[in-house]
Amino acid sequence: xxxxxxxxxxxxxxxxxxxxxxxxxxxxxxxxxxxxxxxxxxxxxxxxxxxxxxxxxxxxxxxxxxxxxxxxxxxxxxxxxxxxxxxxxxxxxxxxxxxxxxxxxxxxxxxxxxxxxxxxxxxxxxxxxxxxxxxxxxxxxxxxxxxxxxxxxxxxxxxxxxxxxxxxxxxxxxxxxxxxxxxxxxxxxxxxxxxxxxxxxxxxxxxxxxxxxxxxxxxxxxxxxxxxxxxxxxxxxxxxxxxxxxxxxxxxxxxxxxxxxxxxxxxxxxxxxxxxxxxxxxxxxxxxxxxxxxx
Amino acid sequence: xxxxxxxxxxxxxxxxxxxxxxxxxxxxxxxxxxxxxxxxxxxxxxxxxxxxxxxxxxxxxxxxxxxxxxxxxxxxxxxxxxxxxxxxxxxxxxxxxxxxxxxxxxxxxxxxxxxxxxxxxxxxxxxxxxxxxxxxxxxxxxxxxxxxxxxxxxxxxxxxxxxxxxxxxxxxxxxxxxxxxxxxxxxxxxxxxxxxxxxxxxxxxxxxxxxxxxxxxxxxxxxxxxxxxxxxxxxxxxxxxxxxxxxxxxxxxxxxxxxxxxxxxxxxxxxxxxxxxxxxxxxxxxxxxxxxxxx
Numbered sequence: 001x002x003x004x005x006x007x008x009x010x011x012x013x014x015x016x017x018x019x020x021x022x023x024x025x026x027x028x029x030x031x032x033x034x035x036x037x038x039x040x041x042x043x044x045x046x047x048x049x050x051x052x053x054x055x056x057x058x059x060x061x062x063x064x065x066x067x068x069x070x071x072x073x074x075x076x077x078x079x080x081x082x083x084x085x086x087x088x089x090x091x092x093x094x095x096x097x098x099x100x101x102x103x104x105x106x107x108x109x110x111x112x113x114x115x116x117x118x119x120x121x122x123x124x125x126x127x128x129x130x131x132x133x134x135x136x137x138x139x140x141x142x143x144x145x146x147x148x149x150x151x152x153x154x155x156x157x158x159x160x161x162x163x164x165x166x167x168x169x170x171x172x173x174x175x176x177x178x179x180x181x182x183x184x185x186x187x188x189x190x191x192x193x194x195x196x197x198x199x200x201x202x203x204x205x206x207x208x209x210x211x212x213x214x215x216x217x218x219x220x221x222x223x224x225x226x227x228x229x230x231x232x233x234x235x236x237x238x239x240x241x242x243x244x245x246x247x248x249x250x251x252x253x254x255x256x257x258x259x260x261x262x263x264x265x266x267x268x269x270x271x272x273x274x275x276x277x278x279x280x281x282x283x284x285x286x287x288x289x290x291x292x293x294x295x
Numbered sequence: 296x297x298x299x300x301x302x303x304x305x306x307x308x309x310x311x312x313x314x315x316x317x318x319x320x321x322x323x324x325x326x327x328x329x330x331x332x333x334x335x336x337x338x339x340x341x342x343x344x345x346x347x348x349x350x351x352x353x354x355x356x357x358x359x360x361x362x363x364x365x366x367x368x369x370x371x372x373x374x375x376x377x378x379x380x381x382x383x384x385x386x387x388x389x390x391x392x393x394x395x396x397x398x399x400x401x402x403x404x405x406x407x408x409x410x411x412x413x414x415x416x417x418x419x420x421x422x423x424x425x426x427x428x429x430x431x432x433x434x435x436x437x438x439x440x441x442x443x444x445x446x447x448x449x450x451x452x453x454x455x456x457x458x459x460x461x462x463x464x465x466x467x468x469x470x471x472x473x474x475x476x477x478x479x480x481x482x483x484x485x486x487x488x489x490x491x492x493x494x495x496x497x498x499x500x501x502x503x504x505x506x507x508x509x510x511x512x513x514x515x516x517x518x519x520x521x522x523x524x525x526x527x528x529x530x531x532x533x534x535x536x537x538x539x540x541x542x543x544x545x546x547x548x549x550x551x552x553x554x555x556x557x558x559x560x561x562x563x564x565x566x567x568x569x570x571x572x573x574x575x576x577x578x579x580x581x582x583x584x585x586x587x588x589x590x
Contacts, residue, residue: 080411089403119414123418137429
């Protein structure tokens, strides 16, 4: 298990270095914009998506150097979505990753622009990655655009979530929202790594199934943390789902049953890896890490 | 002159058809998101950037089919920026292209998401354009990401504009903001067309110089229209710059002198085309059209 911990902390360092290279420094004009971007990007995110992307890539023998920019891109897309989701007209949250949200620390307009341009930087980082062939870059940009976009990606999921406010959702409607809002980018992260590692069609299918379940697992544990953890340890406002009477796994199943469900989904996710005749211990390790995470 | 008018109205039709293909229909879930995108995209924009891109491309012999997706992408990036610029925390405007702004017609959260995903769709439309080689797609995505992004692109310009609120700007500071906020995407549009048409280095330089002046010309005429036109004919709130005590060309030079300056810049722009040994009448025609535009 120490190998996994090493891997995760190593990825954290590598990705933070890459992000520091990609994002203009705080003293480059417009300084306020770059300060705001860096405030949110270097707020202590867990870098789960980059870890997943790099783990998937290395499972198929990809060079680390060919995975880094794409992994940083996924993290930038994720961070842009957090900045916009936290805005007053969306989830209206003051705390994220243990510190003030971007619009609280700066202002709404700056936060909107910081999110906007993080998306731009994400696509540019892939487009200019000389460790990848032009064909691969195109494939990865398309994959991430679908995952981040509409009608089946992240932004579409956020819109469905907004539209459902105040409504009682069925569990399948709820799962559909999560599949788009959270699951699509998580799944794309793993698939991106596998594409860079030149996995074959069967392997891609297995990775996709694994990661789709991982996305669901991530959401169940997210819901559980919201009801079982304190704001301080969570780094974002706890108890929000209950306060907003939001449909969640614990509200549907109860806490105990949700834990069981998480364990089951984790097992199912890892079972998908059986179709891959490679050492997949890093990927299954990440799944277990997500299942047992405390924040 | 009728050839130019034909070209412009033809481009309008072609681009609207392409946008209609690219953007999910209003009955595709999440319907509210797609309605909002279409509300803003099909609001009667002038399609100046696509016209410029296609004119530049055809000047160098590019096939129309290879230009359309990229031209639609530029228009999507432009429209995303308008939707976000009009938000209450930015310019707080109710009227755009003759109708309610996106957040007035829908709501703020939906408008933010509509803008976000228009950017995503723009990059995807280029990444998936089978009329272009993978290398060209990569080059175009990089070009547009720089033009739309930071530190020298559109979003950076918008941040500079926000930061300057309430301050008295020098004309060079003002021009710098415009060069990024408006000029960068206009310049990139022309350059993108030239790249698709495989213009050589000297030709690219000439096109870039031409389009940079065109961007400036566009801004001067924009400022002039703000003071000389009524809201009804303009399709957006007139007199805003004066009300906001904003530094503009008319406020610096006066209306009469600004008109003279516009004529001069138009001539200078067209002079840049002399370096290109092709029929550039379409490009110079567009410059004159912008110089004399009424909205």
